[in-house]
Amino acid sequence: MSSQISVENRAKPVIKCSSVYKVFGENAKKLLAQSNGRIDAKIFKDAGCVVGVNNASFEVYEGEILVVMGLSGSGKSTLLRCISRLTDTTAGDIFIDGQDLLAMTSKQLIEVRRNKMGMVFQNFGLLPHKTVLENIAFPLQVKGKSTDESMKRALEMVELVGLDGRENYFPRQLSGGQQQRVGIARSLAVEPDIWFLDEPFSALDPLIRKEMQDEFLRLQGVLNKTILFVTHDFNEALRLADRIAIMKDGVIEQLDTPANIVLRPATEYVRKFTEEVPREKVLKIESVMEPAVDQSLLGPLQVSKDAIIYMVAEAVLTEPKHVAVVNDNGDIVGSIHASKIITMLFGQTGAYDDKA
Amino acid sequence: MDFLKRYPKYAQFILLLIIFFALYLTVIPSETNILWRLPALFAGVPGGINWFAEHLMYDWFPVEVYDPELEEYETSALVRELTRGFSRGVLFCIEFVREILLGGVKTIVAFTSWDFVGENEWAVWPALPWTVVLGGAILLGYALRGKGLALLAGLAIAYIAIFGQWEPAMETLSFVLIAAPVSCLLGLFFGTVAYKSRTAETILLPLLNVAQTMPHFSYLIPVMVFFGVGDHAGAIATIIFATPPMIRLTLLGLKRVSPEVVEAGAMTGCTNAQMMLKVLIPTARRDILIGTNQVIMQCLAMAVIASFIGAKGLGFNLLLALNQLRIGQALELGICIVLIAVVLDKLSLAWANKQTDYFADDNFVQRHKYGIFFVILLTICVILSFIGKLIFGGGINFFHLIPHNQGITTEPFWQAGVDSDG
Incomplete structure (x- = not known):
């Protein structure tokens, strides 16, 4: 994507971090100011501080x-x-x-x-005294929405995450996967x-x-x-x-x-x-495809550019001609040949390049 | 020496032994020797405390107060007036609940005067027939949990009424119905304060240790000095005694809330108040409910001890029965206290665990069915008590109130055991 x-x-990045530092410990701010942004882990450790995040910048x-x-x-x-x-x-x-x-x-x-913002937690962070429905409606009620409105929205969310029929269960009555679905639904309830x-x-x-x-x-x-x-x-x-x-x-x-x-x-x-x-299980066709070749060289087979190589390798290998690589709309954006897949599967990893 | 180097603990021990014997041989046993007996440095302290309390309650900061009964101004100490005012407030609450259950004039007097009550014969709050309380308890049990709790509440109240302990039991109940909620709220308040602030926690914890290890009786004297004697003093002593476990369990419960739940609350955009009331306290509910359970148990445990400083009710009667070695009566009273405790505990637990049904599309009658039932019950029972007046004539109206020791009793059976031995 x-x-x-x-x-x-x-x-226009939605989240933008520039030089974010997080140091745990009492004198964290002072130490950080002294170090001028360059963190020596040992000095911090001796001062009883633990570095959590060190100069993170990204968007x-x-x-x-x-x-x-x-x-x-x-x-x-x-x-x-x-x-x-x-x-x-x-x-x-x-x-x-x-x-x-x-x-x-x-x-x-x-x-x-x-x-x-919505957030999902590792151990779900559900409120144990509330049912599935109440948990999902909770962010809405905190916002001050009426009970009717928030319950209606919560029911939609229950359906979205596929928990229909378990609205009145308590978190403790659900399996881990179901609890996390509740967590997901809750985090998405306020859109x-x-x-x-x-x-x-x-x-x-x-x-x-x-x-x-x-x-x-x-x-x-x-x-x-x-x-x-x-x-x-x-x-x-x-x-x-x-x-x-x-x-x-x-x-x-x-x-x-x-x-x-x-x-x-x-x-x-x-x-x-x-x-x-295993590269073939991670990389998409997109990252190993070559520029589109002439129509006459293409076989009848077409693969999506987002397909994982491993999933289509067998089909491509049995195709003697070049295989057309198409995007979501069906337009041809490149081509791939069986020889490329063979190198990919058995050859040197450095032998090909990324075209993404 | 090598041995001592290898075992430094032995070296210490031997050194201590040497010091001990050296002191033993050198210190001369004499009353004037400071090393033998410490002089009574603090001898004046108890007297000082006594003087301080007396000064505080009678002389310090005199103020003019109006006495409505004597209809004139008089001088009194500020602290004394404050504590008396507080006592009156507590007493009013207890009397209010008590008169709903047993009838009386004190609540009306509080708003008018003794003269008004004396002149108007109608100005008496009628007692609630015991059948109403019985029905109400059954209804409440059913509304909160179901048939099981309804049965338990019904049997308990019926036992109390039939065994002729109605009046003292309702006196105790009115006392507990004030002391327990106040203790719970105070405990919740201080517990949350301690959770929020580390300083408050470090101050509170040693105080709680002292409060919980102090014998029950030791609260009574200071309470009596500052608040006088009566139901209010008993209630205050009970509150002081019942609050510490609530604070402790509230704090424990809040601390045990998983950090992820707190973070989840924060990420849904809870304000501080929402965080406390909708996330933290409900999540810590299990421990907090154990706290309320403890409070109710402590309140009823104090019911007997509080009777030493004038609290009326089952505890006072139990004290009398104990003094007269009336084992049968003591047993029946004890069972009454236990039943009140169990019923209150189960009801409060059921109330806290009650769920809301968001999909019920009820009409007015369905939504208020328990209220309507109660009104019907009240009407029927009041009519019944009037009928009782006709049936029993000038005698005891058993459909209204069963007076003390007029119910059935198993006392002679138990008493026989004591008497035959004696």
Whole structure:
């Protein structure tokens, strides 16, 4: 989806972070001022401070899924909490739709949260004393909507996440996957523009996780929110992301499209992650296709540019001619030949290039 | 030496032994020796406290107050007037509930005067027939939970009425119905304050430790000094005693709310008040309900002790029964206290757990069915009590109030056990 983000959107990021620092500890501000933005982890550690986020600068554009990936303790959740202002940022600037988030009064912040932000939590964060319906309606009631109106909207959300018939269940009566559906429905009830997801599927078992990822992509297909998604699962990141930010010790090591991260890891740390990833299962045809060739060279087979290579490899390999690569509208945007797939599957990884 | 280096603990121990024996041999046992007996440095303190309390209550900061009964101004100490005023407020609340249940004139007197009541014979609040309270309890139990609770509440109230403990039981109930909610609210308030502010917590916790370890009786004297004797003093002592566990459990419950729930509340845009009332306290409900349960239990436990400083009701009768070794009566009274405690606890629990049905499309009658039932019940029972007046004539109207010790009793059975042994 990254290629769909137009130039105008890039000019107006929904979330913009510049040099965001989060240091835990008593003298954090003073130490940070002394260090002039250059953090020496050892000095901070000796002073009893822990660096959560170290000089994070990036932008998230409208309709984009940015996945922040990192192992536990890498500061990814802290970064998310800085952007949602659940924790105070030590230094730096965060802008939401051009508004300075850190300068907002608590009243303004409440308004922004009530109307623009939704958040999903790892352990769901549901209110145990409220039923599914009441949980989903809660953000609306907090806003002061009437009971009738909020219940009606909550029922729509119940339907959207496929929990029909369980409106009056309590969270404790639901499975993990169902609870997270409630969490998702609640975060979307106020129709926020920005959707934060903090390891939403990490507490679920693998089969349910896969199902919820599909559900997530389906919802995003319908709703087209601006999404900041935190996960420690690299495969999940690859599956969902338009762009991935990989964090280590509070530093964003690399921020790029999944294909670029796999093909061109910026640091040794990122490379280690991508090493194990089977490329054909991650990359889309788009990233290995060649410019469109003459019509006469094309076979009858057509593949979508968004198709994962692995899924179409067999078909392409049995096609002696070039295969047309088409976009969502059916226009031919490139071509691919079986030989390319063979190199891809068995050859050197550096032998091809990314065209995305 | 090598041994001592390897085991420094033994070295310490031996050193301490040496010091002990050195002191033992050198200190001369004599009353004048400071090392033998500490002089009574604080001897004046208890007397000082006594003087301070007396000064505070009788002499300090005299003010002119108007006495409506004597119809003239008199001088009194400020603190004394404040505490007396507070006592009157508490007493008024207790009397108000009590007179709804048992009838009386004091509430009317509070708004008019004794003369007014004396001149107008009609100016008496009639007692609620015990059948209304019985029906009301059943209805309340049914409305809040269902048949089980209705049955429990009904049996408990019926027991109290039939065994002739109605009046003292209602006196105790009126006392508890004031003390318990006040304790709960105070506990919730201080608990949330302690949760919000670390300073408040560090100040409160040692106070709670002291309050909870102090024997129950030790509250009575200061309360008596400052607030006098009577139901209000009993209620105040009870509140002081019942609040600490509520504070503690509120704080514990709030602290146990998972940080994600707090964050979820914040992200939905809760204001501070919404956060506390709609997210934190309901989520911590389990612990807070244990707190209210504790409060109710403590209140009824104090019912007996509070009778030492003038609280009327079951506790006072129990105290008398104890003094006269009337084991059967003491047993029946004890059961009454337990039943009141259990019913109140279950009702409060059911009330807190009650769910709202958002899809019910009810008309007026359906929405207010319990209210309507209660009005019907009230009418029927009042009519019944008038009929009772006709049936029993000038005797005891058993359909209205069953006077003390006029019900059935198992006392002789138990008493036989004591007497035959004696």
